[in-house]
Amino acid sequence: MIFMSSLFIGDIQEDTLVFDRIYEQYHQLIYANIFKLIKSAPIAEDILQDVFFSLWENRMKIDIQKSVSGWLFIVSYNKSLSILRKKVKEAVEYVENYDAYDDISEEIFLNEAVYESQLQILEEAVVALPPQRQKVFRLCHFEGKSQEEVAKILGLSTASVKDYLKHSKRFIREYVLTKTHLNQAIGLAIILTLY
Numbered sequence: 001m002i003f004m005s006s007l008f009i010g011d012i013q014e015d016t017l018v019f020d021r022i023y024e025q026y027h028q029l030i031y032a033n034i035f036k037l038i039k040s041a042p043i044a045e046d047i048l049q050d051v052f053f054s055l056w057e058n059r060m061k062i063d064i065q066k067s068v069s070g071w072l073f074i075v076s077y078n079k080s081l082s083i084l085r086k087k088v089k090e091a092v093e094y095v096e097n098y099d100a101y102d103d104i105s106e107e108i109f110l111n112e113a114v115y116e117s118q119l120q121i122l123e124e125a126v127v128a129l130p131p132q133r134q135k136v137f138r139l140c141h142f143e144g145k146s147q148e149e150v151a152k153i154l155g156l157s158t159a160s161v162k163d164y165l166k167h168s169k170r171f172i173r174e175y176v177l178t179k180t181h182l183n184q185a186i187g188l189a190i191i192l193t194l195y
Contacts, residue, residue, distance in 0.1 A: 008060060010060060011175060015059060018056070019052075019059070020057055020150070022055070022068055023052055025143075026068065026069060026072055026143075026144070027048060027052070028144055029142075029143065029144025030048055030051060030072050030076045030144075031044055031045070031048045031143065033076055033077065033080075033081075034047045034048055034051075034074065034076050037077070037080040037081070037084065038080055038083060038084070042081075043083060043132055047076065047080055047083060049078050050178075051072060051075050051076045052076055052081055053191040055071070055072065055075075056074050062141075064070070065141065069138075069143060070119050070122060070123055070126075070142060070184070071119060073122075073141065073142060074118045074119045074122065077096070078118075099144035106151060121175075121176055121179050122172070122176070124175070125171070125172040125175040125179075126138065126168075126172065126174060128171075129168055129171060129172075130174060132154070132164065133164045133168045133171075134168075135154060136150055136154065136156075136161055136164040136165060136168065137164070137165065137168040137172075139153065139154075140161075147161045147162060147165070169195075
């Protein structure tokens with residue numbers, strides 16, 4: 001896993017090389033996660049570009065203790081939901097409960113502190129997994145490897161990888177719910193990223 005602390009140093013040439021390496025390593029995984037939610041290739045490509053543009057713009061501000069993959073995972077998820085929210089807003093213009101939905105969604109989508117909270121809670125949950133489950137979860141969800149690839153890398157059967165993922169998702173969901181009882185919007189956003 002790549003951590004922010006080992007990345008950007010403020011030299012444009014060096015930072016560009018690091019950025020290119022991150023893009024090459026993660027763009028397919030992030031695109032796949034976006035596409036799962038959006039179901040539109042052109043929109044998913046626009047969001048992907050926006051996610052990496054945000055990484056570049058914020059490269060010197062991002063918490064150096066956070067992993068790049070986790071940051072990209074949360075930001076791409078939130079940007080995807082923001083697009084979905086816009087579509088829902090257009091579709092339900094005349095629905096009576098729209099104001100309540102809008103208040104909750106604003107908290108999920110627009111607040112940078114919420115991104116950080118989501119990332120922190122997700123990382124805490126992943127770290128709390130047993131070591132083998134943690135490896136499987138990180139390889140599948142943060143590095144974009146298929147279950148078959150993870151099985152080969154770790155010397156496991158594909159069935160074991162599926163089982164580890166199932167148990168990891170259940171554990172993370174329960175962990176998130178206990179940690180976010182005061183802020184359901186953050187919890188909901190993290191839980192939805194698991195699917």
